[in-house]
Amino acid sequence: METLLSRWLEGLDAALTLDEGSVSEARERVRAVGRAQGLPEPEVERMAIVASELARNQLAHAHGGAVAVLPVMRRGVPGVEVIAADKGPGIADPTTALSGQVSTTGSLGAGLSSVVRQADEVDFDVRWGEGTCVRARKYATPPPYRSEVGLLGRPYPGERLSGDHALWIWSEEALVAGVVDGLGHGPEAREAADRAMELMRERPHLAPEQMMAHCDAGLRGTRGAALSVVRLERRSGALSQACVGNVATLVCRPGQVDAMSCSPGALGIPRQWTRAARGESWLRPGELLVMHTDGLSTRTTVEDAVLLRRHPLVVAHHLMGRFSKNHDDALVLVVRAG
16 A cells, blocks of 8 residues: 555655755755746745745654655646655644644644745645645746645544545646545555545546546445545636545535535445436635535535635635544545636
C-alpha cells in the first residue's frame, strides 16, 4: 500500500526538505520557473516567500517533506505552482493556522496564513495522522476568481489509516473530483479506497456515470466502496455528478443547500447496485461544492454567508468539528471554483 506522500509527489521533480539549504533551494527553483514563465518580478518574489514558508513549516513540524515547483497555465495566463507534501501529523487546527493566529500546540501550520495571502490560489489536502499536501499558485495576472480546494480527513479512532479517500484533478476545462468510502474501516477499507482513486486517475476524462461502471469493475475482489464523482466545467459552472452509496454531494449557497442524489448500494460487489444516481446543477461565484462521507452527519450544511467566504479548508474544518461522528472514518472535500 503506497503512502499518500508518494501519490502526492508522483511524477514530480521534488526536492527533499532536509535543512535550511533546502529552503534556499526551493526559493531559487521558484525564481527560475517564475522568470521563465514571464511573471513580473514582484509576483516571483511573492512565490519565493510561499516556498520559504512551506519548506520551513516542513522542517520544523513535519517528517519526510519535499517541495516541487512547476509551470502552470490558467485560461492562457502563465503561472508557477509550488507543491509541498509531507508525511507528518497533518495541520491540527486549520482555522487557526489560516487566520494567522499562533497555535497553542506549536503544530504544523505556522506561516500558512502568509501562503494564502501571497498566492493567488491555494489547495490543501490534510489527512490527520498521515500528512499534508499544499499546492499554491501564482499567475502573471491575477485570475478573476479564486479556484481552490480544501480537504480534511481522519481515520476511525484507534486506526492508523482511513478508508475514506478523495482526489481532485484540475484541468484548463474542468475540475474532476471524487470522494470514496471503503466499506468498514481499517487497512482493507483503505485498500478499496486506494483502488478506486487509482481507477479515477487512470481515466479522468470519463463522464461521472461512466466512472461508476469503470470503478465497479475495477473494485471486484476488494471489500467494495461507496463513491461520488463530479465534473465541474470551469467556464460555465455546469456541474454533473454520479453517485453510488452513502456519500453526500451538496451545493451550498447563502441560506440554501441543495443535495444531489445518490443510489443505494456499493461498487465492486456483485448485485449491490443497478444504476448510479445522476445529478446536474450549477456552481456560481460565492457558492461551494461540499462532498463528504457518512463519517459526517446527514445534517451537514453550510448556509452562513460569512463561512461561505472562508477558505475551503476552513469550511472543511468547521464541518468536521460540528458534524463528524466519533465511530467512523470521516472526510470532507470543499471546492470553490471560478
